[in-house]
Amino acid sequence: MSTDINQKRPRIADQVSASLRRRHARERRFRLLGLVATLLGLTFVAILFANIFIKGIPAFWQASITLDIYFDPAIVSIPPEPVREAKESDSDFRQRRVSWENEVGMVNFNRLIQNALTAKIAEAADYPRDAARIVTSGERLALRDLVIKNPGIVGETRQMHLLTDANIDVWLKGNIDRNLPDEQQQLSARVRDWADQLYADGIIKMRFSTGLFTNPDSRSSLASAGLRGAFMGSLYMMLVVIALSIPLGVAAAVYLEEFAPRNRMTDIIEVNINNLAAVPSIIFGLLGAAVFINYFKLPLSASVVGGLVLTLMTMPTVIIATRAALKTIPPSIRQAALGIGASPTQAVFHHVLPLAVPGILTGSIIGIAQALGETAPLLLIGMNAFVASVPASPFDQSNALPVQIYLWQGNELRNFFEGRTAAAIVVLLALMLFLNGLAIWLRKRFETRW
Amino acid sequence: MVTTMKSDVEMELTLVPDVSGLLHEQSERSKRIKMSASDVKVFYGETQALHGVSMEIMENEVISFIGPSGCGKSTFLRCLNRMNDTIEGARVEGRIILDDQNIYDTALDVVQLRAQVGMVFQKPNPFPKSIFENIAYGARLHGLAEKKADLADIVESSLRRAGLWSEVKGRLDQPGTGLSGGQQQRLCIARAIAVNPEVILMDEPCSALDPIATSVIEELIDELKRNFTIIIVTHNMQQAARVSDRTAFFHLGDLIELEKTADIFTNPKNKRTEDYITGRFG
Ligand SMILES: Nc1ncnc2c1ncn2[C@@H]1O[C@H](COP(=O)(O)OP(=O)(O)OP(=O)(O)O)[C@@H](O)[C@H]1O
Ligand SMILES: [Mg+2]
Numbered sequence: 001m002s003t004d005i006n007q008k009r010p011r012i013a014d015q016v017s018a019s020l021r022r023r024h025a026r027e028r029r030f031r032l033l034g035l036v037a038t039l040l041g042l043t044f045v046a047i048l049f050a051n052i053f054i055k056g057i058p059a060f061w062q063a064s065i066t067l068d069i070y071f072d073p074a075i076v077s078i079p080p081e082p083v084r085e086a087k088e089s090d091s092d093f094r095q096r097r098v099s100w101e102n103e104v105g106m107v108n109f110n111r112l113i114q115n116a117l118t119a120k121i122a123e124a125a126d127y128p129r130d131a132a133r134i135v136t137s138g139e140r141l142a143l144r145d146l147v148i149k150n151p152g153i154v155g156e157t158r159q160m161h162l163l164t165d166a167n168i169d170v171w172l173k174g175n176i177d178r179n180l181p182d183e184q185q186q187l188s189a190r191v192r193d194w195a196d197q198l199y200a201d202g203i204i205k206m207r208f209s210t211g212l213f214t215n216p217d218s219r220s221s222l223a224s225a226g227l228r229g230a231f232m233g234s235l236y237m238m239l240v241v242i243a244l245s246i247p248l249g250v251a252a253a254v255y256l257e258e259f260a261p262r263n264r265m266t267d268i269i270e271v272n273i274n275n276l277a278a279v280p281s282i283i284f285g286l287l288g289a290a291v292f293i294n295y296f297k298l299p300l301s302a303s304v305v306g307g308l309v310l311t312l313m314t315m316p317t318v319i320i321a322t323r324a325a326l327k328t329i330p331p332s333i334r335q336a337a338l339g340i341g342a343s344p345t346q347a348v349f350h351h352v353l354p355l356a357v358p359g360i361l362t363g364s365i366i367g368i369a370q371a372l373g374e375t376a377p378l379l380l381i382g383m384n385a386f387v388a389s390v391p392a393s394p395f396d397q398s399n400a401l402p403v404q405i406y407l408w409q410g411n412e413l414r415n416f417f418e419g420r421t422a423a424a425i426v427v428l429l430a431l432m433l434f435l436n437g438l439a440i441w442l443r444k445r446f447e448t449r450w
Numbered sequence: 451m452v453t454t455m456k457s458d459v460e461m462e463l464t465l466v467p468d469v470s471g472l473l474h475e476q477s478e479r480s481k482r483i484k485m486s487a488s489d490v491k492v493f494y495g496e497t498q499a500l501h502g503v504s505m506e507i508m509e510n511e512v513i514s515f516i517g518p519s520g521c522g523k524s525t526f527l528r529c530l531n532r533m534n535d536t537i538e539g540a541r542v543e544g545r546i547i548l549d550d551q552n553i554y555d556t557a558l559d560v561v562q563l564r565a566q567v568g569m570v571f572q573k574p575n576p577f578p579k580s581i582f583e584n585i586a587y588g589a590r591l592h593g594l595a596e597k598k599a600d601l602a603d604i605v606e607s608s609l610r611r612a613g614l615w616s617e618v619k620g621r622l623d624q625p626g627t628g629l630s631g632g633q634q635q636r637l638c639i640a641r642a643i644a645v646n647p648e649v650i651l652m653d654e655p656c657s658a659l660d661p662i663a664t665s666v667i668e669e670l671i672d673e674l675k676r677n678f679t680i681i682i683v684t685h686n687m688q689q690a691a692r693v694s695d696r697t698a699f700f701h702l703g704d705l706i707e708l709e710k711t712a713d714i715f716t717n718p719k720n721k722r723t724e725d726y727i728t729g730r731f732g
Contacts, residue, residue: 332575340588340645341565
C-alpha cells in the first residue's frame, strides 16, 4: 500500500525544486522591501539632520567686534571699592558693597564703547545714533562686570571682543537680501557700510559664540540671547524626573510584578498604567496646572512643577519597562533563591532586580529622553514665559530647552533666530544622543549572560 | 561545624568493613522518623493533583519517588519545603510534620523550613554570579559564617562534598553559569548543602545529564546520606534501585506503594506497581 502511494508521488527533490524558485523570489522581494524601508528612513533622518546642522552650525559663530576699550576715569568716576572695616557686621558690609555695585552700574559704559569705536571709524563720533547700533546693548554689562571684578582697571585700556548687534550678524552672514530698499532694511545705510568695512578690515570677525551657552534668554539685546537659563531649567526638571520617576516607577513595578496577588484589582491597575502611558502629554500639563499650581500653590513657570508634570508622564514608561525587564528573568532564579531560604523580598532584591537593571535603565533613560523633549505640557504651566535670568533653584522661574526653541522660533527677528533655533535644536539633539548613548553603555556594562 | 563533620566521615572510613556493617544495621534499627505526611491533598485551582498521600520518611535514608509523568511526584516533593506556596493558585491540605513541627503551621517561618529542607531542581539553576558567590549566598543569608575565612571554609567543604572542588578550585571567581551541565548540577547540590540542611529534596537531578555525570551524582548521594535525609524523584528505575533505601510509587495523584527498594523491584505487592516496573505502562 504505502509503496503504491510513494510510486505515484513525484520525487521529493523534484517537488522541492519546483517550489524553490518561488520561495527564493519571495525571499528576495521581502529583503528588497526591507532595504527600501530602511533607506527611506535613513534618508529622512539625513535630510532632517542636514537641514538642522546647515542652519544651526553657523549660528555657533557670531559676529563680534574687537575694540580697545579705554576705561576713562572721567567717565568711570566711581567711589573706591568698599573695604571691610574692623567692627562692621556681615550684612552691613554686604549692603555697602551692593550699593557700590549699583553705582558702578550707573556708569555710562556705552560711552566707552562709542569712544573705542571712534578710534576705528572716525565718522562714528558724528553719528552717535548709528554708532550705538554696532555693538549689542547687552555688552555694556560685560564692561560693568569687569569693573566690579577689578576696579583697578579704571585708567587702563583693554582689548575686548564684543558681540555686534544681531542685525549686523544677519547682514554680514548674508541672511538678509542685500538688494532690499533702504526702508525695508533693519539697519541704516551708514551702519551697513561701516559693518562691511569693519568686517573687511578684520575688526569684526565671526567668533565662537560662548554667550549662546553662558547667557540666559534676552529680548533687549537679541545678540546675547543664550540657552543657559533654558538648559538649567531642563537640567532641574530632569533631576526631578530622575529622582522621582525611577524610584517610584521601579517600586510600583516590582510590587505589581513580584508581590501583588493576581486579581481583578491588579488587572484594573495594569490596564490603567498602560492607558496612562498613552495619554497625550498636554493633558498632563492641564493636570499639573490644576493640581500643583492651583491646589498646592507651587510657583508658576518653575522647573520643579515642570519636573513633577514630566514625572507623571514618565512614570508609566518606567513601570512598563521595569515590568518587562522583570518578566525576562527566568523563574528558576527565583526558585533557586527561595529554595535555599531567601525570603521573597530577598529573592527579588538580591537576584531578580539586579539582573533586571540593564533593561530598567534602558527603558527609563529612553523615557527620560522623551521627557526632555516634551513641550506641550510645559506651555500650560507657564514655562513659556520670557525669563531673562538663569534659575538658581528648581523653584525659580525658568524655561526649558524645547520651550526655548518654540519661543525663538516665533521671534520677530526671524533672520537671526532661525539660526539660533537650529543651534538650540543641535544642543537638544546632542543631549538626547548623549542620554541614549548612556542607556546603551549602561546596558552593556550591567549585562549578565546566563 | 562542617570540619567536624568531615572528620566524622574520615573516622568512619577508617573503620574495618565488617564492623561498619554491624554499625550500619544498628543505626538502621534505631532510625527515627524525620518527616511524616498525613493525608496530603494538593489542588491547582480546581484540579486536584494529590488525593491524600501519607508517608513517613526516616532520618538519613534515601527515598526515591517513581511513577508515570504527571502523577504528582514533583507536587508532593514541593509540599515538603512549601515551594508550592510560590505557585499561583496552588492549595495544600493535610499535615506534614518535620521532627515535631507541622510545617504548615502559621507559626512556622517558611524561611527557616527551607533552610532545614533544601532543594535541588531538575534543571540546574545556578545564580548568574561567581561559583564562590553561588555557595556563599545561602551561608551568608542565614548568618552561618562570621568571618570571611569561615565563609571560604564553607565554600570549600561544600564543593568538596559535592565532588566539584578539584574541578573548580582554580576558578571560584568565574560565573557558575559557565560550567558544564553536570558541574552546574553539582554546584547546585553544593549550594544546597552549604546551608547544612537536614533534608535534601531532589527533583530529577540527573535528567539533563550524561551517564558519567549521573554516576558522579549517584555516588554523591550515597556519600551525602550519612549526614542528610535525601528524597529524590527519578524516572530512571535503575537509579532508584541503585541509590535508594526505599522507593515510593505514585500513580494518578495517589501513593500506591512504599517499600524497601529491593522488595518493590523484586516483589511488588500492587498490580499497578508491577505493571509500571515491568514497563507495561508509564
Ligand atoms: N503549576 C501547576 N499548575 C497547574 N497544574 C499543575 C502545576 N504543576 C503541576 N500541575 C499538575 O499536577 C499534576 C501533577 O504534576 P507533577 O508536576 O507533580 O507531576 P510529576 O509526577 O512530577 O510529573 P513528571 O514526572 O512529568 O515531572 C499534573 O497533572 C500537572 O498537570
Ligand atoms: Mg516532576
